[in-house]
Amino acid sequence: MDDRRQHSRQNTELQLEVFDLNSGQRLGRVVDLSIDGFMLFSDTPVDVDSVIECRLVPAPPLDGLEEVKLGADCLWSRPGADDGHCWAGFHIIDLAEDQAAHLDNLLRHL
Incomplete structure (x- = not known):
């Protein structure tokens, strides 16, 4: 797959629920994350080109880490090995200034 990312994604040991x-x-949950996108492991199929408004929520909650509210566009989607789950790549397309600060803080903790 052609990798056109501007920022490298960071794998997370922190559980981020979407x-x-x-x-x-x-x-689902975030598998990796960057300032401009994330990969989602989902319980249900995700349509390519679908746009979602979502919250990224650390689970369990951690002091100093806020949830992040954003809009994202699904660039690709692949079925999981068990056909009951899905992997999907999202590009962040809508992020308010205060939410960008929360995302930056979250990335520093990964």
Whole structure:
């Protein structure tokens, strides 16, 4: 796959859960993260070109780490080995200034 990332992604030992901002539904967990994107391991298939508004939430909560609210576009999606899960790559397309500071803080803790 052609890698066009501007920033390297960091694998995380910290568990980051992803929730739909509107419905509150859990979408999955972050596998790796950068200032401009993330890879999601999801319980359900994700459509390529779908745009989600979501929250990245550290689980369990950690002092000094805030959840991050953002909008992201799904660039690719692949079924998992068990066909019940999915891997998906997202590009962050909407991030308010205060949320960018939360994301930066989160990245420093990875």
